[in-house]
Amino acid sequence: MQTLYVELGERRYPIFIGSHLDPKALLEPYLHGRQVMLVSNTTVAPLYLQSYKDALIQLNKQVAECILPDGEQYKDIQHLNLIFDALLESGFNRDCTVLALGGGVIGDMAGFASACFQRGVNFIQVPTTLLSQVDSSVGGKTGINHPLGKNMLGAFQQPQVVLADMAQLDTLPDRELSAGLAEVIKYALLGDQDFLVWLEQNMDALVARDANLLAEAVYRSCAHKARIVANDEKEQGERALLNLGHTFGHAIESYLGYGVWLHGEAVATGMVMAADLSQRLGWISVEDVERTKKIIQRANLPISCPKIPLDEFLAYMAHDKKVLNGQLRLVLLQRLGQAVITKDFDIELMKQSILANQSVS
Amino acid sequence: MQTLYVELGERRYPIFIGSHLDPKALLEPYLHGRQVMLVSNTTVAPLYLQSYKDALIQLNKQVAECILPDGEQYKDIQHLNLIFDALLESGFNRDCTVLALGGGVIGDMAGFASACFQRGVNFIQVPTTLLSQVDSSVGGKTGINHPLGKNMLGAFQQPQVVLADMAQLDTLPDRELSAGLAEVIKYALLGDQDFLVWLEQNMDALVARDANLLAEAVYRSCAHKARIVANDEKEQGERALLNLGHTFGHAIESYLGYGVWLHGEAVATGMVMAADLSQRLGWISVEDVERTKKIIQRANLPISCPKIPLDEFLAYMAHDKKVLNGQLRLVLLQRLGQAVITKDFDIELMKQSILANQSVS
Structure with a gap:
């Protein structure tokens, strides 16, 4: 496993890159608060969600999930709102963490939601596509599309940590x-x-x-x-x-x-x-x-x-x-x-x- | 007129407090870029919008407006989206300024919209109620309500400048x-x-x-x-x-x-x-x-x-x-x-x- 630090002063964070990473060990130091909202999509969730859920439950976290439909066409304000609904219906507070498990769309939406929810909560990224591993895991750009333009609405939101697991690319088309x-x-x-x-x-x-x-x-x-x-x-x-x-x-x-x-x-x-x-x-x-x-x-x-x-x-x-x-x-x-x-x-x-x-x- | 500076390092900004303030002279140094979106509501716009529009046109700005219904019950994601629609339909870019002319609800919504649009554009506040003059003009808290809680979604967004005009309180109930x-x-x-x-x-x-x-x-x-x-x-x-x-x-x-x-x-x-x-x-x-x-x-x-x-x-x-x-x-x-x-x-x-x-x- 290699570790790369993104140097952003106080918001410095690591990207762990390797195969078959251990989420429990790697995430624990970066999880503040008890509540974790897993945001994923209908393609990725059946493949990888359970292992993250298990790891978080072993870490004694209160876990909830929000599974969105898969695709760039759902990267809109209506589907962003579903994440907000899930956070509030689960009674999540300012100390919660939003974890994105999926490709760039999920990372963008979960990241933007974490930037807006209660004016900003913690964010962790587990990019499951090669594109999101090399693109979305660095830079803090999050956002959604508008009918008149791509990524027109968003926020700069840096994650606490990123896990880029090559094993998750096995199932990538x-x-x-x-x-x-x-x-x-x-x-x-x-x-x-x-x-x-x-x-x-x-x-x-x-x-x-x-x-x-x-x-x-x-x-x-x-x-x-x-x-x-x-x-x-x-x-x-x-x-x-x-x-x-x-x-x-x-x-x-x-x-x-x-x-x-x-x-x-x-x-x-x-x-x-x-x-x-x-x-x-x-x-x-x-x-x-x-x-x-x-x-x-x-x-x-x-x-x-x-x-x-x-x-x-x-x-x-x-x-x-x-x-x-x-x-x-x-x-x-x-x-x-x-x-x-x-x-x-x-x-x-x-x-x-x-x-x-x-x-x- | 009194001037109070909010000391936030690079994002330091002035609040001008007085009666019958001159928007043209006071806003000019704080307007970057040519495009200004005036966000107001159906109560305030008929009273004060024209004088700001005139001042901005004299400053050779491209002015557009988004007039929302008046009331806390409209401080939601659907009405926030109307500001985004207006910005994009007017072809506004990253260099634009969003100017809030109204009370706390307008300030919160326009401020949040300015924080999200293109991941952040300039913001100016003209609070027209006593509450927003003493509360929303300092602090940078912006946001909207969710059916499950007040101000659950938002951003910290500091304005470039705030104009608190006591003359605008004459029409306040x-x-x-x-x-x-x-x-x-x-x-x-x-x-x-x-x-x-x-x-x-x-x-x-x-x-x-x-x-x-x-x-x-x-x-x-x-x-x-x-x-x-x-x-x-x-x-x-x-x-x-x-x-x-x-x-x-x-x-x-x-x-x-x-x-x-x-x-x-x-x-x-x-x-x-x-x-x-x-x-x-x-x-x-x-x-x-x-x-x-x-x-x-x-x-x-x-x-x-x-x-x-x-x-x-x-x-x-x-x-x-x-x-x-x-x-x-x-x-x-x-x-x-x-x-x-x-x-x-x-x-x-x-x-x-x-x-x-x-x-x-």
Whole structure:
């Protein structure tokens, strides 16, 4: 087992990364108060909830649960409210802990609920997808969607501790494993050329779920994100680099409707568009773009999206949070392994990059 | 005009207190970004919204508005969502400001919405009731109610600036003026015997709406609260003193149904119960209790509540956030002008204090 500390001063917390982690031993030091609300979904709960429940009961905790339907389309205010209902119906107080057992959606919702309930209670994350292990476990971003935009409502809420258990990836569908690899690739592209080389060497084994390599990929991804977040918790600057591929990706996700494409799939194609635009701006080479597409394809991820009318694509991009004062800012690649936040690009070239990476069907 | 700074490090902000304040001059330095969402209610908007709109348009801002129905019964997740809808339908971004123009309910909802929207945008408060001027303008507590409890969902969100304009109290109903005086009296009882003497000297003029004396009462109340909040922003300790009368008061409000009694009215009777229990514990004298009742009555506030079955009263008290680990903590009076947080009291005496201050009808 490896341990990575996210350095946030008083709110410093550990991420435990390994296989077949022992929840009782690992959670005990981080549980304050007696009440624990387990938030999970109908897919994950039947697989992993009982072992957490057992561990908590052995720790003499008062355990309650809130099982939500599975899917991004339920990441809304109505389903958030079900967590509040469960907390209040169980008579939970300010000293309780909300534990998220599931992927990014569950982490986002349970985290946001824990930030709002009684103006903030303790929060623990057990991410059960590769995507949430490398993305949601670091950074404290929580939230829900609104019909007019993804993640429009939320809070910065740091967990007490994160358990990333590779054994829980055994039951993860292939498509979701790939979606997680999209974010792993993102860390390499935006800031770590060595990691990109490592991924090129190990992608086949990662896709084949080698647990040790997956743990290493999670560790390196989280370490990378943790460094950025420690410098810029509230996303005033550097942290926005983590949005590589996300502004394009959000437009794809929003147009297709939440839940049709996985977040990681949309980000994958979004990264191709960002690389393509970076090439049109003369920052990276055609070979760099091909290398980007290649590693994304090897992770079984899409490098183009369905045909989307350009005006609609742009309208969805404009609703993305990365728009500051109405001006679009994008994360682009100065070179492979070094991203930059910029509003200094030709909008016509951006349109070409969008159109060039849509399937012709 | 007087200016009071709430000292919260980087989030230090001023409260401007006076009559006929100039919103254009006072708001300008505190408005970042171009977009301003005015949140108000159907009672306040027709009276005061236009002058703020005009000032903002003169400042070249993009102004939108969200007018909610007036009343505590609308402080729920459905009406909170209307603010989110307005923000997104207007295309507002992370650089926008949410300005609350109204009483405590509007301040709580607009503040909570500003804390959640895009994980936090700027917030400005223009409290138009005496209660919100002395209570909500300091402390950063925002939130909404849940069917199972008051203010169960929320966030700590500090404003950029607060404008407390005594001229806006001209249109405040007498009953609401009195409700505000309840919180003013609270500051005196919990921490400032000199202020209690000042209130005993000036209560008749305050009830008669002497603007200078009201401004002085607002300044002293806010200064008192600001001192406590600066020491204990997240209510780990001392800040809980501000809940004098609130645990009893919440039970009264909850039982009667939100909006039947005003918050200040419930707190007034709650303070009588707290004083009564303090006397039964031998901490203050019968004369002290009479003095407490007297100043509350002179503010035209109730010193007893309707008959409420004891078990229901206790159940509502237990849902109050001041319950820690299932154990009830109360704010009681060690002497007039000095409150203390304690769980060290005889529950039977507490029951007597509740029963003794209900009307026999």
